[in-house]
Amino acid sequence: xxxxxxxxxxxxxxxxxxxxxxxxxxxxxxxxxxxxxxxxxxxxxxxxxxxxxxxxxxxxxxxxxxxxxxxxxxxxxxxxxxxxxxxxxxxxxxxxxxxxxxxxxxxxxxxxxxxxxxxxxxxxxxxxxxxxxxxxxxxxxxxxxxxxxxxxxxxxxxxxxxxxxxxxxxxxxxxxxxxxxxxxxxxxxxxxxxxxxxxxxxxxxxxxxxxxxxxxxxxxxxxxxxxxxxxxxxxxxxxxxxxxxxxxxxxxxxxxxxxxxxxxxxxxxxxxxxxxxxxxxxxxxxxxxxxxxxxxxxxxxx
Amino acid sequence: xxxxxxxxxxxxxxxxxxxxxxxxxxxxxxxxxxxxxxxxxxxxxxxxxxxxxxxxxxxxxxxxxxxxxxxxxxxxxxxxxxxxxxxxxxxxxxxxxxxxxxxxxxxxxxxxxxxxxxxxxxxxxxxxxxxxxxxxxxxxxxxxxxxxxxxxxxxxxxxxxxxxxxxxxxxxxxxxxxxxxxxxxxxxxxxxxxxxxxxxxxxxxxxxxxxxxxxxxxx
Numbered sequence: 001x002x003x004x005x006x007x008x009x010x011x012x013x014x015x016x017x018x019x020x021x022x023x024x025x026x027x028x029x030x031x032x033x034x035x036x037x038x039x040x041x042x043x044x045x046x047x048x049x050x051x052x053x054x055x056x057x058x059x060x061x062x063x064x065x066x067x068x069x070x071x072x073x074x075x076x077x078x079x080x081x082x083x084x085x086x087x088x089x090x091x092x093x094x095x096x097x098x099x100x101x102x103x104x105x106x107x108x109x110x111x112x113x114x115x116x117x118x119x120x121x122x123x124x125x126x127x128x129x130x131x132x133x134x135x136x137x138x139x140x141x142x143x144x145x146x147x148x149x150x151x152x153x154x155x156x157x158x159x160x161x162x163x164x165x166x167x168x169x170x171x172x173x174x175x176x177x178x179x180x181x182x183x184x185x186x187x188x189x190x191x192x193x194x195x196x197x198x199x200x201x202x203x204x205x206x207x208x209x210x211x212x213x214x215x216x217x218x219x220x221x222x223x224x225x226x227x228x229x230x231x232x233x234x235x236x237x238x239x240x241x242x243x244x245x246x247x248x249x250x251x252x253x254x255x256x257x258x259x260x261x262x263x264x265x266x267x268x269x270x271x272x273x274x275x276x277x278x279x280x281x282x283x284x285x286x287x288x289x290x291x292x293x294x295x296x297x298x299x300x301x302x
Numbered sequence: 303x304x305x306x307x308x309x310x311x312x313x314x315x316x317x318x319x320x321x322x323x324x325x326x327x328x329x330x331x332x333x334x335x336x337x338x339x340x341x342x343x344x345x346x347x348x349x350x351x352x353x354x355x356x357x358x359x360x361x362x363x364x365x366x367x368x369x370x371x372x373x374x375x376x377x378x379x380x381x382x383x384x385x386x387x388x389x390x391x392x393x394x395x396x397x398x399x400x401x402x403x404x405x406x407x408x409x410x411x412x413x414x415x416x417x418x419x420x421x422x423x424x425x426x427x428x429x430x431x432x433x434x435x436x437x438x439x440x441x442x443x444x445x446x447x448x449x450x451x452x453x454x455x456x457x458x459x460x461x462x463x464x465x466x467x468x469x470x471x472x473x474x475x476x477x478x479x480x481x482x483x484x485x486x487x488x489x490x491x492x493x494x495x496x497x498x499x500x501x502x503x504x505x506x507x508x509x510x511x512x513x514x515x516x517x518x519x520x521x
Contacts, residue, residue, distance in 0.1 A: 021337035
């Protein structure tokens with residue numbers, strides 16, 4: 001039988017072991033903490049960069065490419081007269097080609113397929129100098145002026161002479177309409193001018209410089225990347241705007257929304273950013289006009 | 303210091319609620335006691351087995367009970383020497399009285415008592431290991447469930463179900479389950495080892511107890 005001394009001795013041994021176990025636990029915890037600290041020091045944390053895929057720092061619109069950096073003011077002011085002729089040249093260069101192509105229906109059909117590939121159009125330009133935003137605006141204004149004068153002379157095909165990149169899709173669409181006999185697309189309506197058909201320029205197929213201008217403004221404010229949608233096929237948003245004479249929009253009507261909520265939202269944001277528009281031309285400043293746009297992953301079609 | 307180690311154990315414990323902390327404390331105490339029992343009993347059992355083997359060698363060599371008793375004094379921690387000593391003490395007390403009846407039966411009873419006492423001594427505190435092995439995972443699970451409940455409450459207060467809002471609470475809660483497993487696994491392993499070794503010693507005692515009784519009368 002165990003004596004009391006033996007029991008006490010065993011208990012004492014057990015308490016010693018408890019102390020050793022507690023010390024071992026503390027040592028293990030300290031070792032784990034130290035190991036973690038060493039691990040963190042040996043593997044410094046990676047910097048986290050939040051990237052918004054929706055609002056990319058590139059050009060708005062389907063291309064989503066890097067935004068062309070604005071030229072410093074000195075460059076713009078230093079050679080304004082030198083750049084202008086270049087811009088005029090750029091604008092006027094494609095004009096004769098377009099005039100030649102319009103009568104040929106086969107070529108005219110091919111033209112709408114070109115807008116997605118904007119880069120190849122720009123590449124063969126003789127002046128590789130990067131156009132600044134100011135130059136681009138000047139080009140746009142010059143093109144619009146030219147288009148106005150030519151449209152008044154009932155030559156809608158000259159509207160396609162604009163070389164502004166953000167109008168290329170618009171012009172291609174116009175060419176298509178002209179080639180198809182001016183009857184307008186299925187959705188463009190058969191009315192004349194801006195009254196009957198909101199989408200397209202109406203029965204005569206006359207180019208509306210104001211609509212093109214607004215399309216350009218919306219295009220500039222439109223942040224959309226076609227890479228964010230699974231399939232671009234069938235994605236179209238039909239929007240009609242009632243623009244008052246002062247350029248404010250009194251009504252926005254979504255005639256058809258796309259299945260992509262991303263596209264719908266991007267259109268809504270683009271319209272919100274773009275309004276108010278420039279005032280209507282004096283000759284059309286009556287009650288206000290309805291203008292329709294079709295937003296597709298390829299671009300805006302008036 | 304530990305901010306970066308987002309999943310660091312200190313950060314996780316620091317962010318845990320009071321119930322989870324209490325569970326962790328209980329589990330750590332369980333783990334400490336378990337390891338102490340394992341270490342204590344491991345040495346105890348090893349010494350008992352070694353001394354029993356040494357005593358058995360002497361038992362087969364020497365046929366004299368008086369000499370065996372003298373040898374057994376050197377093996378104070380061995381189970382078999384202790385059983386032999388108990389029988390010898392009983393035998394030496396009876397043999398002086400020639401009229402004592404049922405001497406062999408009384409020695410057998412004495413040896414049996416010692417075997418039982420030795421079994422108790424060997425198995426003392428060992429069931430605690432089984433208790434820890436069985437209950438520690440559940441205690442840890444309780445802490446985890448409680449922590450997840452708190453985490454979901456916080457998520458509701460934050461009005462956000464994002465991963466950033468959900469993950470830390472669940473991560474903190476899971477520390478309790480991990481600690482429960484850390485306490486339970488060694489306890490189960492130690493319990494299995496000790497019960498196996500103690501079972502062997504007990505079988506040896508039961509086997510050699512009749513031989514010890516006979517040795518007192520055959521000398």
